[in-house]
Amino acid sequence: MRTIRCGPKNFTCGRTGECIPLTATCNRTVECLDGSDERNHYCRGLKFCTEQQFACGVYDECIEETKVKDGVKDCPEGEDEIGYVDNAPLSKNTHYQ
Numbered sequence: 001m002r003t004i005r006c007g008p009k010n011f012t013c014g015r016t017g018e019c020i021p022l023t024a025t026c027n028r029t030v031e032c033l034d035g036s037d038e039r040n041h042y043c044r045g046l047k048f049c050t051e052q053q054f055a056c057g058v059y060d061e062c063i064e065e066t067k068v069k070d071g072v073k074d075c076p077e078g079e080d081e082i083g084y085v086d087n088a089p090l091s092k093n094t095h096y097q
Contacts, residue, residue: 009021011025013032014036
């Protein structure tokens, strides 16, 4: 199959070679017949968040960096809390053996 180049402001769909606007990629709506405009490996690579923000999931939904590992899940899949450890003090009744 021949590769079709769609130009700098368009996305070339993987197997089909269709052309869609770049703005139509990674928007949770499949426009390419092969779904290549919504694939994880493509969408995850795009950076829409600022340096002061954390990118949630494949679609890079942005939350403020101060909300990461604060004990509250702000991302839809909770990835902002991965590795969070509650630093609450141990009770006086806690015994170690």
